[in-house]
Amino acid sequence: MKIIVGLGTCGIAAGAEETYRELLGKLGDANGRIALEKTGCIGMCYREPLVEVRRDDGRCEHYGNVTKDRVARLLDEVVQNGEAIDDWLVWTSDRTGSETAYLDRQQRIVLRNCGTINPEKIEDYLAAGGYDALKKVLSDADPEAVINLVIESGLRGRGGAGFLTGMKWRFTRLAQGDRKFVICNADEGDPGAFMDRSVLEGDPHAVLEGMAIAGFAIGANDGYIYVRAEYPKAIERLTIAIAEAEERGLLGTNILGTGFDFHVKLKEGAGAFVCGEETALIASIEGKRGMPRVRPPFPATKGLWENPTNINNVETFANVPWIVAHGPEAYNCLGTRNSKGTKVFAMAGKIRRGGLVEVPMGISIAEIVHEICGGIKDDKKFKAVQLGGPSGGCIPAELQDTLIDYESINKTGAIMGSGGLVVMDETTCMVDVARFFLDFTQRESCGKCTFCRVGTKRMLEVLTRITESEGREGDIELLERLADLVKNNSLCGLGQTAPNPVLTTIKYFRSEYEAHINNKKCPAHSCQALLTYTITDACNGCMVCGRACPSGAITGEKKQMHVIDQSKCIQCDECYRACRFHAIERV
Amino acid sequence: MSSHRKYDFKHLHYVGQDGKLIPELQRAQEEDGYIKPEKIREIHERYGIPLSHIFGVATFYSQFRLDPVGKNIIRVCHGTACHVAGAKEITRSLEDILEIKSGGTTEDRLFTLETVSCLGCCSLAPVIMINDDTYGNLKPGDLKKIIKDYRKREAAEVAQK
Numbered sequence: 133m134k135i136i137v138g139l140g141t142c143g144i145a146a147g148a149e150e151t152y153r154e155l156l157g158k159l160g161d162a163n164g165r166i167a168l169e170k171t172g173c174i175g176m177c178y179r180e181p182l183v184e185v186r187r188d189d190g191r192c193e194h195y196g197n198v199t200k201d202r203v204a205r206l207l208d209e210v211v212q213n214g215e216a217i218d219d220w221l222v223w224t225s226d227r228t229g230s231e232t233a234y235l236d237r238q239q240r241i242v243l244r245n246c247g248t249i250n251p252e253k254i255e256d257y258l259a260a261g262g263y264d265a266l267k268k269v270l271s272d273a274d275p276e277a278v279i280n281l282v283i284e285s286g287l288r289g290r291g292g293a294g295f296l297t298g299m300k301w302r303f304t305r306l307a308q309g310d311r312k313f314v315i316c317n318a319d320e321g322d323p324g325a326f327m328d329r330s331v332l333e334g335d336p337h338a339v340l341e342g343m344a345i346a347g348f349a350i351g352a353n354d355g356y357i358y359v360r361a362e363y364p365k366a367i368e369r370l371t372i373a374i375a376e377a378e379e380r381g382l383l384g385t386n387i388l389g390t391g392f393d394f395h396v397k398l399k400e401g402a403g404a405f406v407c408g409e410e411t412a413l414i415a416s417i418e419g420k421r422g423m424p425r426v427r428p429p430f431p432a433t434k435g436l437w438e439n440p441t442n443i444n445n446v447e448t449f450a451n452v453p454w455i456v457a458h459g460p461e462a463y464n465c466l467g468t469r470n471s472k473g474t475k476v477f478a479m480a481g482k483i484r485r486g487g488l489v490e491v492p493m494g495i496s497i498a499e500i501v502h503e504i505c506g507g508i509k510d511d512k513k514f515k516a517v518q519l520g521g522p523s524g525g526c527i528p529a530e531l532q533d534t535l536i537d538y539e540s541i542n543k544t545g546a547i548m549g550s551g552g553l554v555v556m557d558e559t560t561c562m563v564d565v566a567r568f569f570l571d572f573t574q575r576e577s578c579g580k581c582t583f584c585r586v587g588t589k590r591m592l593e594v595l596t597r598i599t600e601s602e603g604r605e606g607d608i609e610l611l612e613r614l615a616d617l618v619k620n621n622s623l624c625g626l627g628q629t630a631p632n633p634v635l636t637t638i639k640y641f642r643s644e645y646e647a648h649i650n651n652k653k654c655p656a657h658s659c660q661a662l663l664t665y666t667i668t669d670a671c672n673g674c675m676v677c678g679r680a681c682p683s684g685a686i687t688g689e690k691k692q693m694h695v696i697d698q699s700k701c702i703q704c705d706e707c708y709r710a711c712r713f714h715a716i717e718r719v
Numbered sequence: 720m721s722s723h724r725k726y727d728f729k730h731l732h733y734v735g736q737d738g739k740l741i742p743e744l745q746r747a748q749e750e751d752g753y754i755k756p757e758k759i760r761e762i763h764e765r766y767g768i769p770l771s772h773i774f775g776v777a778t779f780y781s782q783f784r785l786d787p788v789g790k791n792i793i794r795v796c797h798g799t800a801c802h803v804a805g806a807k808e809i810t811r812s813l814e815d816i817l818e819i820k821s822g823g824t825t826e827d828r829l830f831t832l833e834t835v836s837c838l839g840c841c842s843l844a845p846v847i848m849i850n851d852d853t854y855g856n857l858k859p860g861d862l863k864k865i866i867k868d869y870r871k872r873e874a875a876e877v878a879q880k
């Protein structure tokens with residue numbers, strides 16, 4: 133029997149490490165009969181810590197929310213007595229358990245091994261058919277055939293722009309140069325996206341294998357993985373994976389005796405969103421400030437140290453071994469006409485089941501939000517989804533039947549981006565969301581282009597004053613004009629797409645902007661400066677709020693209901709936070 | 720030979736050193752918690768990279784610090800998911816508990832409070848990270864205990880010495 137604990141960052145944050153240690157201690161004497169293993173994240177982040185019990189006959193049960201204090205019962209009932217604890221069961225090999233719907237609707241290609249193998253043991257990956265694709269490619273010894281296969285599969289880059297991967301490989305193969313490079317973009321800077329982290333933590337060899345196949349196809353012997361510094365666990369597991377693969381002769385010099393060399397180096401990012409942009413990323417690997425440059429020349433002809441360089445996203449590479457092993461038809465039969473295969477979405481925000489889902493392209497937003505992820509938390513009203521991070525936009529609930537493929541998403545004004553999907557409910561203010569993103573892009577702008585540097589700052593100022601009750605007539609039009617200028621006068625994707633969150637929220641939620649500007653009201657009751665604080669009759673006169681108020685706006689006798697003088701109130705929220713009787717109302 | 724000679728201006732490429740600068744700065748920061756001026760000079764002398772260039776890189780990336788920091792670094796996520804889940808409240812509570820502003824360091828040099836955009840655990844929003852440990856699904860009320868645990872550990876360490 134095996135007991136497997138999910139130890140991705142999300143699991144660890146929910147206490148999985150304590151669960152693991154508790155199991156280790158309690159299993160001490162049963163060692164040998166029961167093996168304790170680690171795995172990555174299976175995607176059900178909302179039920180972490182997750183523990184799987186795999187029985188000798190091949191049946192398995194997954195239990196959710198197994199915190200340290202639940203270990204004893206798990207060992208007693210499940211392991212000793214062989215019974216299942218129905219209440220904790222999330223999924224079993226017999227397709228029972230509360231989360232069966234969550235997993236059943238998914239089609240796991242990129243996430244095929246996440247949450248099932250131990251990412252720190254290459255044996256596990258090999259047992260799951262790992263490196264077979266690389267072996268096949270090397271023994272066929274036909275790089276052109278590999279490129280044709282990837283083109284035929286229809287795989288498009290998962291880093292944002294959706295460029296055909298096979299074509300990019302061909303350009304790099306055809307480019308002139310003695311030395312070529314493969315780079316894996318694991319900078320994952322979009323706030324709200326975490327699928328690359330999960331893949332790196334749960335199945336690092338899949339990415340390495342994909343890179344080696346790309347290296348062989350384009351004729352490169354060196355690879356770099358650029359991982360953001362905020363992902364220490366991913367860096368740790370990748371380091372182990374590279375060492376293990378080199379030891380087995382699956383990476384390094386003369387791979388599998390075929391004469392093909394491929395060395396992979398890890399580069400840690402240093403905290404700059406713009407370094408996700410490919411030319412900035414290359415500058416950063418070279419040890420410079422991560423500033424984008426004009427393209428063309430594209431990295432395929434002039435990349436790292438001026439050499440032809442192929443750069444792909446983590447998820448793109450993780451697809452490759454599967455496509456080689458199963459053939460292009462198995463992949464291109466999934467999805468829509470122009471968007472093939474599957475896409476992993478990172479679900480977060482006001483959603484019941486937040487985590488990772490991998491679905492075929494062409495499924496609708498509504499299906500993901502309601503059917504797979506169980507709808508909105510706390511029975512609130514579904515308002516919008518934000519797709520594509522700071523480059524993307526908000527798609528309102530009315531358009532929830534939009535199909536997920538590159539073209540349909542673009543039509544709404546959002547972009548597919550890397551696949552972070554943040555769900556918003558009625559309590560989320562859309563002007564504040566736009567302000568939030570502009571605050572982000574304004575800070576992350578590298579400063580090279582005037583419109584990106586100054587334009588985003590001006591836009592942020594306008595948005596800030598709208599949320600602070602100082603909006604003026606004409607502000608919406610001013611935002612639209614600035615957005616147009618920033619979009620058309622910036623060099624890289626950061627500036628060109630920075631206005632998208634503003635434009636989509638104006639397009640779909642204009643009345644919310646108007647309410648802020650004209651009526652000085654925030655319909656979502658979220659912008660503090662636009663709130664009115666009043667005291668209800670739940671007040672018992674404890675006087676705490678009066679002491680908390682910094683502007684002396686609250687008066688009242690002991691044991692008597694208090695009142696707020698609106699002319700003195702500065703909307704600082706102190707009274708609201710101080711009151712223990714829920715007697716302060718914010719509207 | 721002047722140390723600048725090793726530096727090939729035309730290609731902005733350090734001869735024989737494939738992009739060593741950022742890893743060197745990262746190492747310097749790992750040793751001291753921030754990049755000391757001496758370390759910048761050392762890197763300059765070892766690799767011949769102009770000081771202006773080193774400083775340019777060190778100030779470009781948000782990870783690098785040029786001022787000393789506390790022993791424990793608290794990073795509050797202000798990514799999209801955490802923002803809609805109330806990251807502002809988390810920062811505010813931490814500011815209250817630690818009696819510093821975001822970006823500051825406590826007087827006893829035990830904590831530095833920072834904000835970051837997305838730690839990649841968005842489904843557990845709001846999230847904070849203290850050093851390399853991640854805490855998710857937080858409520859402002861949970862923070863007091865977390866900070867207290869760190870203070871206790873520190874006190875135990877001091878007592879042991």
Ligand SMILES: Cc1cc2nc3c(=O)[nH]c(=O)nc-3n(C[C@H](O)[C@H](O)[C@H](O)COP(=O)(O)O)c2cc1C
Pocket residue numbers: 288289290291292293294295297317318319320321322405406407408409410411443444445446448550624625626
């Ligand atoms: C501002 C900006 C940030 C980006 N961030 C990322 C990122 O975090 N991860 C990523 O894979 N691609 C990112 N990209 C896209 C890359 O420039 C590039 O298109 C991608 O890595 C190519 O890989 P693909 O073809 O596999 O998608 C970003 C682009 C821009 C303009």
Ligand code: FES
Pocket residue numbers: 323324325796797798799800801802836837838839840841842844845846
């Ligand atoms: S938004 Fe906070 S972890 Fe992603």
